[in-house]
Amino acid sequence: MSYQPVLTARVGVVDPASLKDYEAHGGFRALRHAIAIGPDAVIDLVTQAHVLGRGGAAFPAGIKWKAVNEEHGPKFVVANADESEPGTFKDRVIMEGDPFSLVEGVIIASYAALAEKAYIYIRGEYPQAIACVQQAIAACYAAGYLGENILGAGFNLQVEIRKGAGAYICGEETALFESIEGKRGFPRLKPPFPTQSGLFGRPTLINNVETLINALPLVLYGPDWYRQFGPSDSPGPKLYCLSGRVRHPGLVEAPMGTPLSELIYEYGGGVTGSGELGGVLLGGAAGAFISPEMIDVFMDFATLREIDAALGSGVVMVFDTSADIKGVLKRIAHFFAHESCGKCFPCQLGTQRQVEIIDRLAADRLRPGDLALLREVGQTMTDASICGLGQTAAGAIRTALDRFGYEASTGEFYTFQR
Numbered sequence: 251m252s253y254q255p256v257l258t259a260r261v262g263v264v265d266p267a268s269l270k271d272y273e274a275h276g277g278f279r280a281l282r283h284a285i286a287i288g289p290d291a292v293i294d295l296v297t298q299a300h301v302l303g304r305g306g307a308a309f310p311a312g313i314k315w316k317a318v319n320e321e322h323g324p325k326f327v328v329a330n331a332d333e334s335e336p337g338t339f340k341d342r343v344i345m346e347g348d349p350f351s352l353v354e355g356v357i358i359a360s361y362a363a364l365a366e367k368a369y370i371y372i373r374g375e376y377p378q379a380i381a382c383v384q385q386a387i388a389a390c391y392a393a394g395y396l397g398e399n400i401l402g403a404g405f406n407l408q409v410e411i412r413k414g415a416g417a418y419i420c421g422e423e424t425a426l427f428e429s430i431e432g433k434r435g436f437p438r439l440k441p442p443f444p445t446q447s448g449l450f451g452r453p454t455l456i457n458n459v460e461t462l463i464n465a466l467p468l469v470l471y472g473p474d475w476y477r478q479f480g481p482s483d484s485p486g487p488k489l490y491c492l493s494g495r496v497r498h499p500g501l502v503e504a505p506m507g508t509p510l511s512e513l514i515y516e517y518g519g520g521v522t523g524s525g526e527l528g529g530v531l532l533g534g535a536a537g538a539f540i541s542p543e544m545i546d547v548f549m550d551f552a553t554l555r556e557i558d559a560a561l562g563s564g565v566v567m568v569f570d571t572s573a574d575i576k577g578v579l580k581r582i583a584h585f586f587a588h589e590s591c592g593k594c595f596p597c598q599l600g601t602q603r604q605v606e607i608i609d610r611l612a613a614d615r616l617r618p619g620d621l622a623l624l625r626e627v628g629q630t631m632t633d634a635s636i637c638g639l640g641q642t643a644a645g646a647i648r649t650a651l652d653r654f655g656y657e658a659s660t661g662e663f664y665t666f667q668r
């Protein structure tokens with residue numbers, strides 16, 4: 251708890267509409283330093299710090315930055331601010347409270363990748379975030395941080411905002427490219443990967459908002475400073491979206507690898523409702539449930555993967571023992587069936603079959619063989635779907651059945667019977 255926030259240090263402190271205020275609080279120092287050391291040195295810093303993408307897939311940022319830097323011809327940077335994972339609200343806090351930091355992150359990434367055009371794709375349901383970022387972009391053009399010959403360094407960059415239209419799938423990077431191109435948000439088959447063929451078929455660096463703003467302190471203070479937070483294979487400051495039955499829900503910034511118990515009982519002030527922890531959904535609908543015995547787990551990408559859970563986009567949704575867990579699973583199943591884009595059969599049909607079985611489970615009308623069928627459908631979606639939506643659509647339901655003591659004979663979850 252002695253940690254001093256870095257990524258959110260300016261949120262609630264600066265006037266988000268004032269470039270002057272941003273500069274007075276250290277804004278654009280990182281860009282000036284990046285320009286002083288050059289694109290290759292910036293990429294080396296990101297690589298040495300072992301920054302892992304904060305959008306959910308935990309891909310090493312340095313590899314992407316270098317790959318796009320080495321491509322020739324026109325290329326793009328895209329900031330993924332679609333933030334559609336249920337329970338995630340970290341990017342919104344940044345965009346509304348410190349929008350210039352996102353713009354500065356986009357400029358540094360574009361400078362490093364040698365891209366002259368960038369898009370910020372923002373969730374359409376975030377009108378205030380869109381207005382704040384739009385205003386920040388306009389101020390940056392006026393001050394010479396965007397446009398031609400930025401800070402006299404001979405580097406040009408144009409930045410535009412694109413609004414999402416409410417589809418979860420448009421947060422998936424290739425569906426997002428299709429959406430910017432004016433097409434329906436269907437994911438593309440990979441390879442080719444975005445670093446070779448992304449937006450408009452050109453090499454594209456796409457990163458989550460939180461990943462991009464990690465570059466600011468990292469460029470200023472270096473990889474050794476960055477790696478002091480959390481485990482060496484998954485380091486850095488981290489934003490956790492704490493919600494549900496805790497006394498103090500909200501955005502928590504803490505080191506990567508902070509124990510879950512610390513997030514719930516110290517940052518969150520403990521469990522409300524029945525006062526007894528029933529379970530925690532980590533990573534959102536695409537993540538996994540964990541049971542009360544597991545709450546000493548360290549919240550970093552590698553540790554959570556080892557216990558069949560996921561950090562994802564940083565969701566920590568807390569349920570007390572009085573929660574209607576069957577209703578929660580029903581909501582999750584319906585969410586995936588609704589959001590499946592229908593491009594591939596395992597997900598299009600699997601999410602429908604999953605809904606039917608979970609509806610029966612919630613109504614205490616399971617048929618013989620339903621649970622085995624649910625597992626088979628889930629495994630098929632996980633193994634055979636072409637994008638992350640279908641690949642993760644069964645995880646929360648499977649882990650709830652495994653970890654909350656579901657008893658088919660009584661139709662009850664033991665953990666939620668107290």
Ligand SMILES: Cc1cc2nc3c(=O)[nH]c(=O)nc-3n(C[C@H](O)[C@H](O)[C@H](O)COP(=O)(O)O)c2cc1C
Pocket residue numbers: 302303304305306307308309311330331332333334335418419420421422423424456457458459461462637638639
């Ligand atoms: C269904 C689906 C939705 C996604 N939604 C988001 C999102 O809202 N924001 C985001 O940053 N990444 C999202 N992603 C992950 C992106 O595809 C991609 O991995 C990410 O933007 C890369 O940035 P990063 O390396 O900085 O994490 C989603 C993936 C899937 C499969």
Ligand code: SF4
Pocket residue numbers: 419437589590591592593594595597598635636637638639640641
């Ligand atoms: S897995 Fe689902 S969301 Fe992804 S392409 Fe297939 S049908 Fe669409």
